[in-house]
Amino acid sequence: MSSDHARAELERTWRDPATLKGWICTLDHKAIGRRFIVTALLFFAAGGVLGGLMRHQLSEPGKTMLGPDLYNQVFSMHGTTMMFLFAVPVMQGIGLYFVPLMIGTRNTAFARMTACSYWVYLIGGLTLFTGFALNTGADAGWFAYVPLSGPEHGFGKRADFWNVLVNFTEAMGLMVAVDLTTTALKMRTPGMSLQRMPLFVWATLVSSIMIIFAMPTVMLGANLVQFDRMAGTHFFNAAEGGDVLLWQHVFWYFGHPEVYFIFIPALGFISAIIPTFARRPMFGHTAIVLSLIATGFLSFGLWVHHMYATNVPELGKSFFTAMSFMIAIPSAVQLFCWIATLWTGRVAMKSPLLFIVGFFVTLVIGGLTGIMLGSVPLDLQVHDTQFVVAHLHYVLIGGALFPLFGAVYYWFPKVYGRMLNERLGRWHFWLLFIGFNLTFFPLHVLGLDGMPRRIYTYSADSGWGPLNFLSWIGAMIDDLGLALFILNVLRTFWKGERASDNPWGAGTLEWATSSPPPPYNFERLPVVASLEPLWSPPAEGPREVVGLATNSREGLVTTVLDALPDVRYSYPSPSIWPVVAAFGVGLWLIWSIFSNKGMLIGLILPSIAFIAWYWPSQKEAAEELALEKRP
C-alpha cells in the first residue's frame, strides 16, 4: 500500500464528520484537550475578573463598591474557580493533548470516558456561575469550612452549589486521571521503556496517580456536608457527636496534594522546555524523575500545616513541620538540574524560556515564605493574614501560571500550526512579571502589619491604604499583560507565521508529526531508542511500526516497563452516549441540590446512558471480529 493511500485511509478512519454531532461526539484527544484548555482559560478570565474586583475594592480604605456579603461570594468564587475550574483542568487538558503525541500513540486509552468528563466539567462550572449570577454564589471560601457551610450557618443554597461543584470537578478529574495513567503506562510506542519516557509524561503520570488518591476524599467530604444540609445527618454537628475539625482534615488531605498536582505538571512543562532551549539533553534526568515521585509522596504528609491554628496535638504539628521542610528538597534537586542544564547548554532565550526564568524567581520567593509558614510559631503570627495570600499567589502563579504561559508559547505552534509573536510575548512576560510582583509583594508587608485576609474593607487609620493601592496598580499592569496575550493569540490566528513540524528543534515525539497533527497523530507509530528520538533516532533496528489497520481505529498496547509490543487495541468509535451520560449526571446533581428525591430518582437517567454507552453495536462488533486474533 502506498504511503499516500495509507494516509488517505487513516484520514477517513480517524477524522470526525464536519457536523455538529461529529463535533460534540469527538473522541480525538487533541480536540478534547483543546476544549479543556480553552474552557479552563475562559474560567481563568472569569476568576481573574473576580480577583480584579477585590483589588479594586481594597485599593483605598472605606470603599463601598462591594458589600460584605457580595465580597464573601467574590473571594469564594475566585478561589473555587481558580483551583477547581482553571488550574486542575488546564493541566489535565495539556496532558490529554500532549501525552499521546509524546509517547507516539493514536489516542488515549479511554477516549469515551474523557469525552464524557469534559461535558461533566463544563456543566459543573456553568452551574456554579449560574448560582453566582442568582446571588447564590459559594460564600464560605474555597475550602468551605463548616460550620460556615453547614446547615445552620450556610445561607440559602450557596454551600449546596459549592458541594455539588466539587462532585462535578472531581468526577471529571478522576476520569481524566485514570485515562492518563493507563495511557502513559500501557500505550507507549515500542522502545519507549520507562527510562525513555519524557519528563512531562512522568509529571503527568505522577500527578494523575496523586489525583486518584486525593480527590475521592474531598468528594466524599463534600457529600457528607451535603447530607448534613439535606438529610439531617450529624457528621459535623458537635451537639450530636459530630466534629467540625473533621472537615478540615478531609479537605486538606485533598487540598494540599491538590496544590502539588497543579505544580507537578508545571514542573513537567519546564522539563520539556529547558532541554529544547538549552540545546542539550536534561542534566540529571533520573534525579528529576525520582524528585517528581518524592514530591508526590511527600505532598500527602503536609495537610496539617493548614491547621496549625487548631487544637491538633503539638507533637503532630512538629511532624508536619518536618514534612513541610522536607518537600523543599526534591524541588531544589530539580531546580539545580535545570540550572545545570542551562549552564552547560547553548541557551536560546525565546519567550517560552523567559517565562521559565520568571518561574525560577517567583517560585523561590514563594518557597521561602512557604518554609516560614511551615513552622508553627511563624504561622500562628501570620495565620489568616494577607501574608498567606501573598505566599499562595507566589507559589501558584509562580509555580503554575508562569510555566503554563511558557508551555502555551512553546506548544502553540504544534496545536495551531502558527507561531505566536515573539515581541508581543516578551511584552506579555515583562508586564505580567512586573505587575504580578507589584500586586502581591506588598501583601507580605500588609500581612506582617496585621491586615487579615477576607475582609471587604478597612479604615484609613490602619495605614494599609498606600500598599493596597500599589497592589491595585500591579493588578492593572497584569491585566494589560494578559490583554497583550489575547491580542497575540488573535493576531496569530489572523496573520501568524506558519510553523514547521519542529520549529524549536526539540527532541521529543510530538514534534515528529505535522503542525497541527493529523487526527491519527502518526502515519506509522515510531519506534524509539533514546530519550530524545528526534535528536538521536535508532541507529539500527526497526524505526516504525507496520501491521496496524488503517481502515479501522486500531492502536498498540505495550508492556509497562519495556514497552514491548503486546496487544493490538481497537479504539472505541464516537458515540453520543458519553455526552448524554454527562448531561444525565448534570441533571442528577443539580436536582440533588433541591430535593432528596432527586438524589435517588435522578440516578436513573445517567444509569440508562451508561448502559447504552456500553451496549455493543452490531456494526462495531462485526468490524472488530474482522480484525480479531485470540490471545
Next chain:
Amino acid sequence: MRREAMPASVSAVQRGNTLDVSNLPSYGFGTRSLMWWGTVGMCAIEGMAFGFMILIYFYLRSLSDTWPAGGAAPDLLWGTVNLGLILASAIPNYFADRAAIDQDLPKVRMMLVLGVLFGLALCGVRWLEFTALNVRWDDSAYGSVVWMLLGLHTFNLVTDVVDTMVLTAVMFKQPLEGKRYVDVAENAGYWTFIVVTWIPIYAVVYFGARF
C-alpha cells in the same frame, strides 16, 4: 504464573527497518488489557472512599463518650447472613473469571447468571440490614456514619449487580467479540473488590459498636 499474565505466544516481527505487529492478538487478559488498569483505578478510587469512611468512623468514635450513642449496636443476623452470602458469591465469580479466560461461553453464561442471582439476594438482605441497624441516620453522628458506611458499600454493590446483568445480556447476544470475555474477567475483578471490602466494613459496622 497466572495464565493471563503469560507473555504473548506470538510477538512482533522485525522486517528491515519496520516492526510488523499484525500477528499480535487483538485482546489480552489481566494486566495486558487496558480494562484491567481502568478497573484497578476504579477500585483505588472507591477503596479510598471506603478507607476514609472507616477512618471517619473511628475518628468520631474517639471523640465520643458513648458509642453507639444512645442506642443498641446493630443486630448481627442480617449482616452476618450477607457476609456468608457474599463470600459464597466469590465461588461462581472465580469460575466466571476462569471460564472467561478459557473463553468457554456456556460456562461463562452459567456463572454470570449465578452471579446475578447472588447479587439480587445480597441486595435483598442488604435492605433488611438497614432495618436492623437500630439507629436512624439523623439520630446522631454515630447513626450518620453507620448509614454512610453501609450506604457507600450498597451503592457499589447495586452498581455492580446492574453491570453484571447488562454484561450477562451482552453475553447472550450475537455476534460476540472476543474482548467481551475480557469484560467478564474484569467484572469478576470488580466483584472481588466488593467481596473483599465487605469484610472490614462488616467488621466496623457490626463490631465497632460492640468492642
